[in-house]
Amino acid sequence: MKQVILTVTDNRPLTKDVFLMRLTGDMSAVTAPGQFVNLKLDGLFLRRPISVCDVQDDTLTLIYKVVGKGTAQMAALRPGETLNVLTGLGNGYDADIPANDVVLLGGGVGVPPLYLLCKTLLGQGKHVHVILGFNTKDELFFENEFRMLGADVTVTTVDGSYGVRGFVTDALPDRYDYFYSCGPEPMLRAVYRATNTSGQFSFEERMGCGFGACMGCSCKTVTGYKRICKDGPVLKKEEILWDA
Amino acid sequence: MGRLSVNLCGVGLDNPVIPASGTFGYGYEFAEYYDINCLGTFSFKGTTLHPRFGNPTPRIAECTAGMINAVGLQNPGVDKVIAEELPKLAQCFHKPVMANVSGFSVEEYAETCAKLDKEPQVGWLEVNVSCPNVHGGGMSFGVDPDAAASVVRAVKAVTTKPVIVKLSPNVTDIVSIAKACEAAGADGLSLINTLLGMRIDLKTRRPVIANTMGGFSGPAVFPVAVRMVYQVAHAVRIPVVGMGGVSTAEDVLELMLAGAAAVEVGTANLIDPFASKNIVDALPAVMDRYGIERLSDIIKGVK
Numbered sequence A: 001m002k003q004v005i006l007t008v009t010d011n012r013p014l015t016k017d018v019f020l021m022r023l024t025g026d027m028s029a030v031t032a033p034g035q036f037v038n039l040k041l042d043g044l045f046l047r048r049p050i051s052v053c054d055v056q057d058d059t060l061t062l063i064y065k066v067v068g069k070g071t072a073q074m075a076a077l078r079p080g081e082t083l084n085v086l087t088g089l090g091n092g093y094d095a096d097i098p099a100n101d102v103v104l105l106g107g108g109v110g111v112p113p114l115y116l117l118c119k120t121l122l123g124q125g126k127h128v129h130v131i132l133g134f135n136t137k138d139e140l141f142f143e144n145e146f147r148m149l150g151a152d153v154t155v156t157t158v159d160g161s162y163g164v165r166g167f168v169t170d171a172l173p174d175r176y177d178y179f180y181s182c183g184p185e186p187m188l189r190a191v192y193r194a195t196n197t198s199g200q201f202s203f204e205e206r207m208g209c210g211f212g213a214c215m216g217c218s219c220k221t222v223t224g225y226k227r228i229c230k231d232g233p234v235l236k237k238e239e240i241l242w243d244a
Numbered sequence B: 001m002g003r004l005s006v007n008l009c010g011v012g013l014d015n016p017v018i019p020a021s022g023t024f025g026y027g028y029e030f031a032e033y034y035d036i037n038c039l040g041t042f043s044f045k046g047t048t049l050h051p052r053f054g055n056p057t058p059r060i061a062e063c064t065a066g067m068i069n070a071v072g073l074q075n076p077g078v079d080k081v082i083a084e085e086l087p088k089l090a091q092c093f094h095k096p097v098m099a100n101v102s103g104f105s106v107e108e109y110a111e112t113c114a115k116l117d118k119e120p121q122v123g124w125l126e127v128n129v130s131c132p133n134v135h136g137g138g139m140s141f142g143v144d145p146d147a148a149a150s151v152v153r154a155v156k157a158v159t160t161k162p163v164i165v166k167l168s169p170n171v172t173d174i175v176s177i178a179k180a181c182e183a184a185g186a187d188g189l190s191l192i193n194t195l196l197g198m199r200i201d202l203k204t205r206r207p208v209i210a211n212t213m214g215g216f217s218g219p220a221v222f223p224v225a226v227r228m229v230y231q232v233a234h235a236v237r238i239p240v241v242g243m244g245g246v247s248t249a250e251d252v253l254e255l256m257l258a259g260a261a262a263v264e265v266g267t268a269n270l271i272d273p274f275a276s277k278n279i280v281d282a283l284p285a286v287m288d289r290y291g292i293e294r295l296s297d298i299i300k301g302v303k
Helices: A068-076 A113-123 A144-150 A183-194 B078-090 B105-117 B145-156 B174-183 B217-234 B249-260 B273-291
Strands: A002-011 A018-024 A037-042 A048-056 A059-065 A080-088 A100-108 A126-136 A152-157 A180-184 A201-202 A216-223 A224-227 A234-236 B006-008 B012-013 B017-019 B060-061 B065-070 B099-102 B122-128 B161-165 B188-191 B195-197 B214-218 B240-242 B260-265
Touching: A002 A068, A018 A068, A048 A068, A048 A113, A059 A068, A100 A113, A100 A183, A113 A126, A113 A144, A113 A180, A126 A144, A144 A152, A180 A183, A183 A201, B006 B145, B017 B273, B065 B217, B078 B099, B078 B105, B099 B105, B105 B122, B105 B145, B122 B145, B145 B161, B145 B174, B174 B188, B174 B217, B188 B217, B214 B217, B217 B240, B217 B249, B240 B249, B249 B260, B249 B273, B260 B273
Parallel strands: A100 A126, A100 A180, A126 A152, A180 A201, B017 B260, B099 B122, B122 B161, B161 B188, B188 B240, B240 B260
Antiparallel strands: A002 A018, A002 A080, A018 A059, A037 A048, A037 A080, A048 A059, A201 A234, A216 A224, B006 B012, B060 B065, B065 B214, B195 B214
16 A cells, blocks of 8 residues: 555546546555545545556546536546545555456446456467446446457346347356456456356445544454455455445 | 654654554554554554454445544454454564554553553553443543543553544534543543434435445534644643544644654545545645745644
8 A cells, every 4th residue: 555646637528427537646555456546525525435446657546427416526527636545555456366257347437447457368379258337338438448459348238228238147148267357246246156267356335544443344254354455455356245 | 763753652653643543553554555553553453452343334435525434333342452463563563652542441441551551562451432331321421521531541541652532523522532641541532523413314214324324424524623632731730632524635744733742544545545645745845835844843833
């Protein structure tokens, strides 16, 4: 973890309420795809945790959905403005796995952290099939970005307005040896049930500090209590204990 | 002795800045970010006799200038703290640590403190009396002078280390609780613990926190802390550790003027992991600005 000052270089809508922000500064603490950063915003007490979509040299890409005060304030930031950010938080995805045919399943704003992961896996020469799930066509983003990386991409929409009608689990290929997922908890539960290999899940929880100090985001796992912010947000399939 | 040094129940502190329990883990996590030996000491995560997972999530709610938490004393239990957490701390912290203890019966407090009494790393026992008394209808020990005093007597009987009682502000008359603890043998008092608070989500109409209510902390509570430290410090002869929303060196001076012999920094650590270190670093210049030569000179210096 590092506390750094980052400068906004780009901040624009991808859909009606999903935005892409780019920031530059010291990215040395970001060590794995699936980690997150924690942004301090003026006038709001708690920091806002946002998953890392991409890091290239000193440029960080975040994709976030405007859902409340904090994200609305983020959407109003202009290039040149600076933010106090804790970087390199969370364990991130473990991309060092003995598999060659990998599926990434992302739902809504669970899609962004899969981007850097996809790049990493493709860089290892793996075959990557990305399944992006949205409610409807208007919510779609990053389909082309994943294609340009060289991944096979399938889009699902719940209402059938684009791609495969249904959920990400409806588009699972017949054959794969590993999977990674990120999305709302009902989606993660469905992925857990529908998959037949090992894999990794990225979870979301309301956080206090974001770096393991406050115990605000604890969960129970097969291997004991874990903090989503520090020991997660990524958990392996074998260690997950779902709440009843 | 440096100009920042103070004395807390007979144990010297290089400076009065003490990260508060529940905001600093067992210390070694923060040692990844800076050398925590720059602190006066710190109060480790509230420890109970048995391991606890704590409350369901969400455990955190944001407020104006503060937050509510309902973590529920998640901790690995005193045996594991002694076997695993303290040895890890010894690698990176070379000063006496404050051991924060919670319990749900008088016996539990005593048993936990008796175990920690044998640990040379522990300099003080900070006894949190804000927990519910399971044998007393669930009412907090800290809201009743007799219940609080019974905890103090039981703990004092099993330890020779200084016992600091951490008081709840959720009482009608904190001075009466403070005096009862002093009369029962407490070596010091620390205050304030969090204020009971609640938030409701307008969309779902449900409490934001799974536990419905939780402890409100952060800069918003600082004036309450100043008032209560002032009241208590002027009513007892034992040292008072002030806390509640402290986030700057100026806040430290203000609480010391109100009567604090040392100052705990809590929620600020969760927003800025370097907050406690930054306060220590800022103190000399801020003291200069107010013409303070030695910090110990200003304790209870309010006119």
